[in-house]
Amino acid sequence: MIEYRSSFLKLFAERGYIAQISDPEALDKLALEGPITAYIGFDCTGPSLHVGHMMGIMMLRRLQQSGHKPIVLMGGGTTKVGDPSGKDEARQLLTDEVIASNMASIKQIFTNFLSFGDGPTDAVMVNNAEWLDTLHYIPFLRDYGRHFSVNRMLTFDSVKLRLDRDQPLSFLEFNYMILQAYDFAELAKTRGVRLQMGGSDQWGNIVNGIDLGRRVAGAELYGLTCPLLTTASGAKMGKTAAGAVWLNGDMLSTWDFWQYWRNTEDEDVGRFLRLFTDLPLEECARLEALEGADINEAKKVLATEVTALVHGRDAANEAQETARRTFEEGALAENLPTVEVSAPELAEQGIGVLHAFVTAGLVGSNGDARRQVKGGGLKVNDATVTDERAILRTGDLTPEGVIKLSLGKKRHVLLKPVG
RNA sequence: GGGGGAGUGUCCCGAGCGGCAAAGGGGGCGGACUGUAAAUCCGCUGGCUAUGCCUUCGUAGGUUCGAGUCCUACCUCCCCCA
Numbered sequence: 001m002i003e004y005r006s007s008f009l010k011l012f013a014e015r016g017y018i019a020q021i022s023d024p025e026a027l028d029k030l031a032l033e034g035p036i037t038a039y040i041g042f043d044c045t046g047p048s049l050h051v052g053h054m055m056g057i058m059m060l061r062r063l064q065q066s067g068h069k070p071i072v073l074m075g076g077g078t079t080k081v082g083d084p085s086g087k088d089e090a091r092q093l094l095t096d097e098v099i100a101s102n103m104a105s106i107k108q109i110f111t112n113f114l115s116f117g118d119g120p121t122d123a124v125m126v127n128n129a130e131w132l133d134t135l136h137y138i139p140f141l142r143d144y145g146r147h148f149s150v151n152r153m154l155t156f157d158s159v160k161l162r163l164d165r166d167q168p169l170s171f172l173e174f175n176y177m178i179l180q181a182y183d184f185a186e187l188a189k190t191r192g193v194r195l196q197m198g199g200s201d202q203w204g205n206i207v208n209g210i211d212l213g214r215r216v217a218g219a220e221l222y223g224l225t226c227p228l229l230t231t232a233s234g235a236k237m238g239k240t241a242a243g244a245v246w247l248n249g250d251m252l253s254t255w256d257f258w259q260y261w262r263n264t265e266d267e268d269v270g271r272f273l274r275l276f277t278d279l280p281l282e283e284c285a286r287l288e289a290l291e292g293a294d295i296n297e298a299k300k301v302l303a304t305e306v307t308a309l310v311h312g313r314d315a316a317n318e319a320q321e322t323a324r325r326t327f328e329e330g331a332l333a334e335n336l337p338t339v340e341v342s343a344p345e346l347a348e349q350g351i352g353v354l355h356a357f358v359t360a361g362l363v364g365s366n367g368d369a370r371r372q373v374k375g376g377g378l379k380v381n382d383a384t385v386t387d388e389r390a391i392l393r394t395g396d397l398t399p400e401g402v403i404k405l406s407l408g409k410k411r412h413v414l415l416k417p418v419g
Numbered sequence: 420g421g422g423g424g425a426g427u428g429u430c431c432c433g434a435g436c437g438g439c440a441a442a443g444g445g446g447g448c449g450g451a452c453u454g455u456a457a458a459u460c461c462g463c464u465g466g467c468u469a470u471g472c473c474u475u476c477g478u479a480g481g482u483u484c485g486a487g488u489c490c491u492a493c494c495u496c497c498c499c500c501a
Binding site: 259262263264265266267268269292293294295296299323326327363365366367368371372374375376377378407408409410 | 448449450453454455456457462463464465466467
């Protein structure tokens with residue numbers, strides 16, 4: 001391992017963000033000379049970023065922390081094309097409206113991680129639709145297309161994967177890497193960007209950009225990728241029963257987000273603390289070293305620190321306190337996710353248990369609920385449901401005026417009568 | 420342009436003599452064991468106003484008491500020949 005001299009690369013190396021660097025010595029030297037402007041691109045394929053994107057976001061944060069300038073590149077243009085990397089099949093084309101609305105909803109997240117502004121190390125957000133939408137095909141082919149060798153493009157993993165598997169790769173998607181390379185060259189020219197970062201699956205795309213930048217702009221550009229994030233048991237990060245672990249609060253509650261991190265596997269705790277929190281390395285090491293049940297303390301710290309970054313310190317503390325009351329005291333915590341039900345309905349005809357669990361969103365259908373009852377997975381006010389025809393009535397309200405529904409040991413929702 | 424093959428339970432992969440709500444995996448969920456972990460074991464994994472009804476096997480028709488299974492056309496993809 002190389003001994004880095006710049007605080008930037010030192011920090012990245014210590015915390016585990018480095019998988020590959022295009023020219024480590026030169027980049028290290030450049031970082032010592034003054035603020036580097038670096039960027040990461042984010043596609044707008046969904047209405048929120050999820051845990052899988054946090055590596056990228058954190059890299060930009062660390063970059064800024066070590067005195068450099070981060071650029072968040074929104075892929076308003078490239079999302080229209082679709083990145084074939086790591087996908088078996090072509091993604092369905094998204095309409096301009098969907099992309100625009102996704103982008104609007106994604107943007108807010110970054111303000112929690114980066115400080116934006118006009119200063120030399122302030123973060124900036126740009127949208128590649130600005131220059132991609134207005135490209136003229138023939139001039140583009142002549143100026144940039146000539147720098148790309150199809151022979152070489154065919155050797156890139158994103159392309160090879162499809163070809164090897166006899167999966168179709170449309171010409172549209174084939175262009176993605178060219179556009180991403182063009183982004184880099186464009187940003188180098190107009191904004192003095194020197195470095196593109198990304199996940200290790202982006203290495204090929206980044207290298208293309210470096211080459212292109214040298215040819216069309218004569219710029220010496222660099223690339224840095226982070227390891228692909230998986231859990232110790234090999235699962236991809238960010239998937240749970242309910243779907244992706246979204247960063248937007250309206251897509252996933254603070255409580256559920258906190259719970260996601262609280263349930264981290266033992267082997268991942270240290271790594272995640274270094275990657276996803278601002279805690280000093282010594283503290284990360286101390287927490288990581290805890291053994292047996294004690295490591296649960298480390299998981300709580302991890303959960304609260306990450307939640308604080310994404311949702312704010314207050315919300316994180318609240319989630320931790322709610323968890324403490326729910327799991328450690330077995331008490332009813334008022335800040336669990338709450339679903340409102342009609343008070344008159346509850347008082348008069350009552351609400352069937354199955355329906356109640358569906359309403360609470362804990363199960364997908366009555367049939368699903370029925371199965372869970374059979375497996376002993378549903379609880380009302382901590383009592384296992386045994387009769388699927390049971391009716392919830394006003395009498396089932398706890399002194400706090402709610403009914404606590406649980407799926408398994410970990411997922412809880414409060415029903416609150418209103419009206 | 421000619422010839423051959425494929426598309427299965429809306430998470431994925433994948434069996435499927437004309438009686439099929441459809442084998443088996445993986446993943447996921449629940450239970451047991453634990454520490455709200457991992458590993459392991461067990462159960463579940465179309466919908467409903469439910470001893471029945473409805474919707475599912477690329478799309479649309481047809482044959483049949485009955486079709487994922489047979490026929491026709493179409494769509495998409497792969498392979499071989501030109």
